[in-house]
Each structure stands twice: as structure tokens, then as C-alpha cells.
Amino acid sequence: KAGVTQTPRYLIxxxxxxxxxxxxxxxxxxxVSWYQQTPGQGLQFLFEYFxxxxxxxxxxxxxxxxxxxxxxxxxxxxxxxxxxxSALYLCASSSHHQETQYFGPxxxxxxx
Amino acid sequence: xxxVTQMEGPVTxxxxxxxTINCTYTATxxxxxxxxxxxxxxxxxxLLKATKADDKGSNKGFEATYRKETTSFHLExxxxxxxxxxxxxxxxxxxxxxxxxxxxxxTLLTVNP
Numbered sequence: 001k002a003g004v005t006q007t008p009r010y011l012i013x014x015x016x017x018x019x020x021x022x023x024x025x026x027x028x029x030x031x032v033s034w035y036q037q038t039p040g041q042g043l044q045f046l047f048e049y050f051x052x053x054x055x056x057x058x059x060x061x062x063x064x065x066x067x068x069x070x071x072x073x074x075x076x077x078x079x080x081x082x083x084x085x086s087a088l089y090l091c092a093s094s095s096h097h098q099e100t101q102y103f104g105p106x107x108x109x110x111x112x
Numbered sequence: 113x114x115x116v117t118q119m120e121g122p123v124t125x126x127x128x129x130x131x132t133i134n135c136t137y138t139a140t141x142x143x144x145x146x147x148x149x150x151x152x153x154x155x156x157x158x159l160l161k162a163t164k165a166d167d168k169g170s171n172k173g174f175e176a177t178y179r180k181e182t183t184s185f186h187l188e189x190x191x192x193x194x195x196x197x198x199x200x201x202x203x204x205x206x207x208x209x210x211x212x213x214x215x216x217x218x219t220l221l222t223v224n225p
Contacts, residue, residue: 058212092213103158105154
């Protein structure tokens with residue numbers, strides 16, 4: 001079974017731009033979670049989706065948003081990029097809530 | 113709120129040495145506990161997990177026991193290899209409608225030949 005895939009793997013943007021990242025979960029998994037990883041703050045939870053509904057959201061500004069499609073694929077969007085948004089963005093999927101989360105390779109975003 | 117505290121390292125060992133990475137947690141209810149490993153330039157890989165008190169998770173020679181009385185989930189391996197060099201993260205997921213992992217800050221392990 002294929003693992004979690006994320007596209008693109010690397011991205012360079014400039015301040016003020018917006019960016020959309022994509023995540024395809026493991027086949028059959030309906031829950032998708034997003035995390036931000038930075039050297040200073042570590043791994044922080046962004047949001048989680050299940051069956052196209054956001055069930056939980058972390059403490060990030062409204063510039064960070066996401067959605068999930070009927071095929072369970074998910075996208076996250078960051079608008080008005082700031083230098084501090086430079087990070088590795090990780091997506092994880094699980095079969096249902098409270099189950100183990102399996103991570104993708106991440107998208108490394110650099111904001112200049 | 114939920115939190116995870118793990119020794120930050122870095123930890124440097126010689127091949128075949130014994131490894132312990134300490135992890136303690138604070139959580140509401142009865143969380144599930146996890147160890148993830150991250151190799152350079154990659155995402156997180158699940159190493160092992162335990163879902164209730166006294167459970168022992170194990171994988172690839174690594175072990176960790178869920179200790180409710182000490183709120184701990186220490187990672188151990190009897191004989192490390194160079195290929196074990198990576199960053200190790202302890203994490204928890206609380207019960208209820210939480211749906212998120214709370215991570216420790218990670219421990220960088222370097223194993224020298």
C-alpha cells in the first residue's frame with residue numbers, strides 16, 4: 001500500500017505571496033492532519049480533517065487554512081506569507097480518530 | 113494542557129552501546145504514547161506505540177513501556193547501530209475528541225562506529 005504523499009517537496013516563495021500544499025493520504029484513510037516543524041518551535045499541530053470536516057485546529061493565525069476533498073486528499077493554504085512561515089510542513093493520515101498517524105515526507109517551504 | 117518532555121541531547125554513543133532516551137508526559141485522561149524517528153531530510157516514521165498502562169511497545173530492537181505511575185515512556189535499545197543515528201520524538205494523543213499529536217522537542221542521536 002502506498003504511503004502518504006505530499007507535493008511539492010520543496011517550495012520557495014517571497015513574503016506576501018500565498019502557497020498551497022497538497023497531501024494524499026494512505027488509501028482508505030479518512031483522517032488527515034497537518035503539522036508545522038521548525039527548529040525553534042518543534043512540531044506543532046495545525047489542523048485535522050475527517051470526511052471533509054475540520055475537527056480540530058491548532059493555535060495558528062487565520063492565514064493558515066485547509067480543506068479536505070471527498071477522496072480524502074487534503075490541501076493547506078498559507079496566505080500573505082511571512083519569513084517565519086519557513087518550515088517543514090508534514091501531513092499525516094490515519095484510518096479513524098485515535099488511531100496511529102502515518103506521516104508523509106513533508107514539504108519544505110522557504111520564504112524569502 | 114497536554115505536554116511532553118524529553119531529554120534534548122544531543123546524545124552521542126559508540127556502536128553497540130546501550131541507549132536510553134527519557135520521556136515524561138502530562139495529559140488529561142489516558143493518552144496513547146508514541147515514539148517517532150526522523151532521518152535527515154525525511155518525514156516522521158512510527159517507531160513504536162503503547163495505548164494503555166503497562167503496555168510495552170517494541171520494534172527493530174527498540175522498546176518503551178507505558179508507565180502511568182511515573183507518567184513516563186522511556187525509549188531503550190540494548191545495542192545501537194550507526195544506522196540508528198536520527199532524531200527521536202516522543203508524542204502523545206489524548207483520549208476524547210482531540211485528534212492531534214503533542215510532541216516533545218526531539219532528541220538527536222549520533223552513533224559512531
